Amino acid sequence: LALTSERKAKTQEGSLSRKGLLRTLLLVLLRKDALLILLLVSSIPAALSASYSLLSPVFSEEARGSLSLLGERPSLSLSPSQPQNATCAEVYALSAEVHSSSFSTEAPAFFVSSTAFEEMFGIPLPQEKPAAFLGSSISSLLKAREGSIIEVCSENSCSSYRVSGVLGSSSFPSSIFIVDGTFPNEAPAYAEKLYLCPSNAESLIEAATEDIEGSLSSIAAILSVAILSACFPIIFIGFRRILSLAGRDAETLLEVGAPRRSLKLSLFFLVYALSASMFAYGLILGIFSVHFSLWALRLFGIFIESRPLLSPSQSLDLFLIYAAVSALAAAFAARRWEIA
Amino acid sequence: LPSSAFPAFSRASSKKIYILLSISSFAFITAILINAGFIESLYDLSSSMVYPSNPPTPHYIAVSSYSLAPFTSIVSMSAVDSILKSSGGAAVSTIYEVLAPVEIGSRILILRGISRGNLSAVAGSFSISGEEFSDACMDCLWIGSGIAEELGLRINDTVILYSIMTSSPYFFKVKGIISSSSPLDWELLTNLDAARAVRGIGGSEASIALIFASNESSLGKIAEAFGASPEKSGILEKALLALRYSGGNLSASAYGSLSSFYLSRLGISRSLLYAVLLSVLILLAIGFYYFGKAVAGSDPQSFSILHEQGLSVKRIKLYSLLLSSLSAAAGSLSSFAASYLIFPKLGVSFLGYAIHPALSSEFLALGFIFLLSFLSLGIYASEVVSFEES
Numbered sequence: 224l225a226l227t228s229e230r231k232a233k234t235q236e237g238s239l240s241r242k243g244l245l246r247t248l249l250l251v252l253l254r255k256d257a258l259l260i261l262l263l264v265s266s267i268p269a270a271l272s273a274s275y276s277l278l279s280p281v282f283s284e285e286a287r288g289s290l291s292l293l294g295e296r297p298s299l300s301l302s303p304s305q306p307q308n309a310t311c312a313e314v315y316a317l318s319a320e321v322h323s324s325s326f327s328t329e330a331p332a333f334f335v336s337s338t339a340f341e342e343m344f345g346i347p348l349p350q351e352k353p354a355a356f357l358g359s360s361i362s363s364l365l366k367a368r369e370g371s372i373i374e375v376c377s378e379n380s381c382s383s384y385r386v387s388g389v390l391g392s393s394s395f396p397s398s399i400f401i402v403d404g405t406f407p408n409e410a411p412a413y414a415e416k417l418y419l420c421p422s423n424a425e426s427l428i429e430a431a432t433e434d435i436e437g438s439l440s441s442i443a444a445i446l447s448v449a450i451l452s453a454c455f456p457i458i459f460i461g462f463r464r465i466l467s468l469a470g471r472d473a474e475t476l477l478e479v480g481a482p483r484r485s486l487k488l489s490l491f492f493l494v495y496a497l498s499a500s501m502f503a504y505g506l507i508l509g510i511f512s513v514h515f516s517l518w519a520l521r522l523f524g525i526f527i528e529s530r531p532l533l534s535p536s537q538s539l540d541l542f543l544i545y546a547a548v549s550a551l552a553a554a555f556a557a558r559r560w561e562i563a
Numbered sequence: 564l565p566s567s568a569f570p571a572f573s574r575a576s577s578k579k580i581y582i583l584l585s586i587s588s589f590a591f592i593t594a595i596l597i598n599a600g601f602i603e604s605l606y607d608l609s610s611s612m613v614y615p616s617n618p619p620t621p622h623y624i625a626v627s628s629y630s631l632a633p634f635t636s637i638v639s640m641s642a643v644d645s646i647l648k649s650s651g652g653a654a655v656s657t658i659y660e661v662l663a664p665v666e667i668g669s670r671i672l673i674l675r676g677i678s679r680g681n682l683s684a685v686a687g688s689f690s691i692s693g694e695e696f697s698d699a700c701m702d703c704l705w706i707g708s709g710i711a712e713e714l715g716l717r718i719n720d721t722v723i724l725y726s727i728m729t730s731s732p733y734f735f736k737v738k739g740i741i742s743s744s745s746p747l748d749w750e751l752l753t754n755l756d757a758a759r760a761v762r763g764i765g766g767s768e769a770s771i772a773l774i775f776a777s778n779e780s781s782l783g784k785i786a787e788a789f790g791a792s793p794e795k796s797g798i799l800e801k802a803l804l805a806l807r808y809s810g811g812n813l814s815a816s817a818y819g820s821l822s823s824f825y826l827s828r829l830g831i832s833r834s835l836l837y838a839v840l841l842s843v844l845i846l847l848a849i850g851f852y853y854f855g856k857a858v859a860g861s862d863p864q865s866f867s868i869l870h871e872q873g874l875s876v877k878r879i880k881l882y883s884l885l886l887s888s889l890s891a892a893a894g895s896l897s898s899f900a901a902s903y904l905i906f907p908k909l910g911v912s913f914l915g916y917a918i919h920p921a922l923s924s925e926f927l928a929l930g931f932i933f934l935l936s937f938l939s940l941g942i943y944a945s946e947v948v949s950f951e952e953s
Contacts, residue, residue: 301732330701331734360760393729397760424730453594456587457850
């Protein structure tokens, strides 16, 4: 087969053109188990690194799915600077000594205006001012309920407040809110000015999954690089084996007049291109095997719905690492390759 | 045959292929060790988070609820205390801990709550710069020195953190920086009450209880009091009792380790992880089959000459295998040595903890065995002499 196409190329253009040479060499390589060797040396590392790279997308999709219920929960955020596109209330925060009849502790105290408090917490204010509202944890620690008297001290000055209510269990459990009609005059000068804004837990969960996804993908990146670079010598050996397999055919081509330099270059190019396509095949194989494993987990009672694909940038990164490693291997192999 | 056949053979054979084989074994073993190391470290994370650095006695168990992770577990302290009372005072002491994942500046870290008296048992040897640890304080935070450096936090700074469990913000003041060699270096630390508020649990609850006994038989008694089957008490050392409350009744099952319990709740067992690692190892080792072929075919001319001088093909293959085993062993051992030096510096941050790959001598051995098997297959499957019949 190789020889017939050689002759065809020769009769068509008189001498062996580059295109004809490439076509002939391709036929030689396809005939010589070169694909099987490349399948082993290029596809396996590709499949492994693709599976590792899918680790973090699987995690984040699953985590987002299971946390999305939590994300709909309304919440409040606290920040030192006024966030854009939000109607926020100013609060003044400080660490205070809090005393009740049975317990003393240090806790954060927030001084807030009555309108802001009503707006943010949706709790109608009692007639009596100033009023103190306790978080659920601090309320049970102090054994203080509605109507109890607590003393709040900071920097040696103390004031007593009647507890007007206890906040819901998942909002500021360890804090005290002092809602004062004469605000902000009563807020001490050393208190910190903060902004209390309505929000939901969505951004929190987004940050949580992103942080863990980032950690997982850096581990996956280390593992992929380790695997791809560990394959360098194997790729080199594989390339050399292919070149030696093609040796006798290359000699024949030399005899029919192919220039030595362009023969070497064409062979180098072909092996490189074939191994790159085997690498791409390996990436697809890796994605497929991850999808299959995720599906197969349902046989063990674990239902994972996400079927992530490699992002173009992930595939490109893996491809570039492989391209560099295999180019080096191909160059080494070609340099040592002597025809006859 | 002269006894000097092997030295003669090694002098005659090509050095380059064996050098390449050493480099290749080095790369292969390093890749395997990094793989196994990261998976092992991630696997052991929950154990290293919970087990104390300086336990008062070497015989202890952790008690968790039937949950997915240490920070989703809730244990009723009164239930644990009353069960311990019924065991007839077999326990020497109990440490309660609260663990909660928190967000601080788009980083997720673990906030740990313990009482002042148990700090040295949990942290091991430690030093605090700033104020001493205090139990009576709802806005005090002590920060592990590793995390303090990463986040650029100093004493008296205000910290606003968000609890993943309650999705509420919390106002804290940094009271001190704590340095220790335990996981605490990468955590936020506060007292039990403040941590409970962040975790969103009640005053008589904790995430984990650590129960210490003076000897193994007392530990067995404790497990029995919890209703764990006595035949499992053999695996109890440093193990875990997972409590299940159903219909007002409490039952416990014993597990060999924390990590295996939490991962088994996710449906992943340690053996499954090992199976994945082993298949990675085998897939990577297949390439050494071609290496074996390359070794056997590296020098057909001198092999033919040696063969004509009376060295049998069997011998040539055996000597090739011997030489390649030696160079593979050299590569593998130097990889192990390099990993020993480099792994402590190769860290990835996970939930704030610096995760370093653990060095696994089992996978060094496994990797070497599979490398050699494929290598020898390759050597024996190829023809070493061009004209074997002559």
